[in-house]
Amino acid sequence: IIRPEPWGPIRQTHSIEVLYSPTVKTIPPDGFLEVRKGDYVDIGCETTGTPPPIVDWRKNGGPMALLEHRSRIRFRAEHRLLAGVYECIANNGVGEPARATITVVIQDAPVVTSERTYVHTAVGLRAALSATLEFAVPHARTAWYRDGRPVRTDDRIVQMVQDNVHHLIFRNVRKSDLGNYTFRAENKLGMADLMFKLTGVPNAASFKVDATLNKATATSFTLIWEVDSYSTLIEYNLWLRPYYGRLSSPEPDAFTTEPPANHWSKIIVPGDSSEGPIHSAIYTVRGLTPSTVYEAIVTSRNRFGWSKPSSILHFATEPGAGRTKPSTADYSEITPILVETEPEAYNITQAQIFERLNELSSGARETSCLSAIFISCCILFIFS
Numbered sequence: 001i002i003r004p005e006p007w008g009p010i011r012q013t014h015s016i017e018v019l020y021s022p023t024v025k026t027i028p029p030d031g032f033l034e035v036r037k038g039d040y041v042d043i044g045c046e047t048t049g050t051p052p053p054i055v056d057w058r059k060n061g062g063p064m065a066l067l068e069h070r071s072r073i074r075f076r077a078e079h080r081l082l083a084g085v086y087e088c089i090a091n092n093g094v095g096e097p098a099r100a101t102i103t104v105v106i107q108d109a110p111v112v113t114s115e116r117t118y119v120h121t122a123v124g125l126r127a128a129l130s131a132t133l134e135f136a137v138p139h140a141r142t143a144w145y146r147d148g149r150p151v152r153t154d155d156r157i158v159q160m161v162q163d164n165v166h167h168l169i170f171r172n173v174r175k176s177d178l179g180n181y182t183f184r185a186e187n188k189l190g191m192a193d194l195m196f197k198l199t200g201v202p203n204a205a206s207f208k209v210d211a212t213l214n215k216a217t218a219t220s221f222t223l224i225w226e227v228d229s230y231s232t233l234i235e236y237n238l239w240l241r242p243y244y245g246r247l248s249s250p251e252p253d254a255f256t257t258e259p260p261a262n263h264w265s266k267i268i269v270p271g272d273s274s275e276g277p278i279h280s281a282i283y284t285v286r287g288l289t290p291s292t293v294y295e296a297i298v299t300s301r302n303r304f305g306w307s308k309p310s311s312i313l314h315f316a317t318e319p320g321a322g323r324t325k326p327s328t329a330d331y332s333e334i335t336p337i338l339v340e341t342e343p344e345a346y347n348i349t350q351a352q353i354f355e356r357l358n359e360l361s362s363g364a365r366e367t368s369c370l371s372a373i374f375i376s377c378c379i380l381f382i383f384s
């Protein structure tokens with residue numbers, strides 16, 4: 001285009017932009033990063049493409065909630081769960097998105113778990129202690145110990161590893177095998193110990209809830225429980241107390257209906273002559289207060305000792321007029337591990353408990369009367 005003076009020539013430039021799909025290169029280039037716990041993780045993806053791609057991130061297949069699109073991520077490895085496979089996805093609307101993965105490994109001390117650390121058995125049976133090595137980077141050395149010494153293995157006591165589960169197997173349990181064991185996993189960053197107990201004492205009892213068998217009246221309630229024990233059960237300790245609720249808030253002025261003294265009462269229930277391994281017991285508690293919620297715990301004893309306490313069972317009596325709960329021997333607040341008193345030479349029945357309580361009550365009344373007479377005589381003597 002030519003224009004006359006005073007205007008000059010006009011130039012127009014045209015450019016062609018070729019669109020092409022994105023490409024991705026990882027940082028670090030090999031797509032693998034291993035750091036110690038507490039160090040910083042710095043990973044990223046270098047992208048090319050026209051128009052410039054937008055980068056999104058995923059971890060272990062799930063989207064990451066980031067405030068903005070970014071090509072690099074930097075964070076502190078404060079926990080082993082931050083490890084995993086990080087994937088960056090570059091997309092510019094041309095062709096298919098480009099993807100690349102970076103595996104992040106965080107070194108930390110071993111982590112060991114077990115589904116059951118309290119293993120009930122009997123002499124002559126097969127038993128196994130099993131520990132799962134959930135995590136160990138770098139690789140951990142593992143071993144089984146008893147009383148601080150490595151467990152000696154032979155044809156009867158065998159160590160076995162399946163995947164990440166470590167087993168200590170007793171093919172034929174002897175009485176000398178019963179005791180405490182430790183599974184230990186150790187690497188340069190730390191050590192994890194898991195305590196086991198191989199024992200002949202019963203497993204914790206389990207209360208059964210059955211509307212047809214848990215018969216409730218205004219002053220009584222029938223309790224049912226089962227216990228696993230390979231040995232004959234000698235007796236049960238049934239612990240009861242009224243349930244008054246708990247603090248609704250930890251604040252000092254929080255409302256509570258719990259009285260100052262809410263002690264457990266113990267009833268001794270005879271065991272059975274069955275060899276097990278499953279023992280069932282039914283016991284009717286009498287002399288309860290109508291329209292009252294109670295909580296119960298039961299422990300069991302065989303020739304090897306007392307079991308751990310069962311889970312707490314809450315139950316309620318029916319409405320109606322009736323006597324108050326008998327003031328059986330009071331015990332202080334139960335702890336997670338019961339501290340048992342010395343067992344009596346024989347099992348006493350509920351009727352015998354009532355007889356003893358009546359004797360104690362009568363003795364208390366006589367003592368009170370004598371005290372009142374003595375004080376009256378002293379007053380008369382002073383004023384005379």
